[in-house]
Amino acid sequence: MGGMPSRELGGRPSFHDTRDLTPFRGAQVYAPVRGIGRRLAQRVTGRTRAPRLRPFASKVEKQVHAAVFAHAEPERLVVIARAYPSWSGLCYVMAGLQAYRSHHHSQAAELLARGLAGTSEPAAAAFAIQYLGAVRHWIEVSDGVEVEVLFSEEAVCLALAHSLREVGRPDEALAVLAPLPPSMPTALASCHLAEVLGRPHDVVAWTEGLANASDLAAALLVLRARALRELGRRADALAAVREALRRRRTAFAVKNSAATERALLMLGVGRRRRGAASAPSSAFDELRALTQARRARDTAARELWLKDFEDLERGAGE
Known part of the structure; x- marks a missing residue:
């Protein structure tokens, strides 16, 4: 069983974020049936007004600014990246985020990976700081859970991880998340990928000591309960379910998942511990x-x- 030491800084659990400022601005938990209307609302309300270009901006700055704020076509940014190799890193990243917003995950995975591996000159970095800092993206970190993230390395890596998961490459997606600092969205995305990869021990280890303080934490507790049930630790799984249901303002979709998990536990679904194969669960x-x-x-x-x-x-x- 592999671990993830890069997300255990000083022995702290992977979800413990001690930063004063983070790029995360909100979270949405939804049922799959209601997801279409929610995505449309986010697409309409999540647009950012284009900041005004500085006087005497260079030609490449004008082209990138127009491609990012006036158009939603990744191909424009790809053309700019090929014409200006020193701006390729930023252009490929923004092209990948545009493809991700349109749910073109195969294209997004390719472009975002190129962007992370590409180079950007100081002028491109200054452009990103001045004009892209307020750009927000809704990124799915688990089934039915999305977070709003400002343009940052975490936004890019979370979007890339989701796209890789969608195209059937969860092991690569988990590797993409490894360098990120501890945070609840990253922990949720990592645990979901570990569940997909059949690694319940990792899910349990990465969620040790978790309390239901938010909808993201509650969703993570449901994953923990599922992993514990898979390992045959039914009492611990029930404790995780109770914690997921404890907070009154927990999103209904998460409560529904927790209630389903509790029903499966009550029915004895899941692996039994060795030596107790014939004994029913408590x-x-x-x-x-x-x-x-x-x-x-x-x-x-x-x-x-x-x-x-x-x-x-x-x-x-x-």
């Missing part, structure tokens, strides 16, 4: 005991009703 024992008690009460009530009915008939006959 959760299933509890469910069976409750069912038997309810049936006993129903039987007693029915017998009492029949006795009263017979007494009434006997009294009427006399």
Whole structure:
């Protein structure tokens, strides 16, 4: 089982972010059925007004500015990247983010990877700082969970990881996230990828000590409960589910997933621990005991009703 030491700084868990300022601005948790309307609303409201170019801007600055803010065609930025190799890193990254916004994940993965591997001269870096700092992107970090991220290395890597996951390359996606600093969105994306790769031990290790302080944390707790159930640790899985359901303002979609996980635990679905293959889980024992008690009460009530009915008939006959 492989670990991820780059996200355990000083022994802190992978979700513990100590930075004063982060590029993350919001999160959305949605049910798959309602995802289309939510994406349309975000596309309309998430646009950023184009900042005005400085006087006497260079030709390449004007071209990149127009390609980023006036058009949504990645091909324009690709052409600029080929014409100005010293700007290729920035141009490929922005082209990849435009392709990602249009859900063209194969193209986005290729362009974002080129951008991260490309070069950018100081003028390109200054352009990014001056004009792109307020650009926001909605990026999916797990099924039904998206975060709003300002233009940054984390935005690029999270978008690349999602695109790689969509095209069936989760191992490469997990490697892309490894250098990022600890944060809740990165931890959620990493744990989702670890689940896809069949690594429940990693999910459990990366979520140790997690509390339900936000919707992202609650979604991460659901992944933790699922991994614990897969490992046969049902009591710990139930504890994670209870924590995911504890906060009243937790998103309904996350609560629904947690309730489904609790039902699977109560039914005894999942791997059993070695040496206890024939013994039912404690959760299933509890469910069976409750069912038997309810049936006993129903039987007693029915017998009492029949006795009263017979007494009434006997009294009427006399």
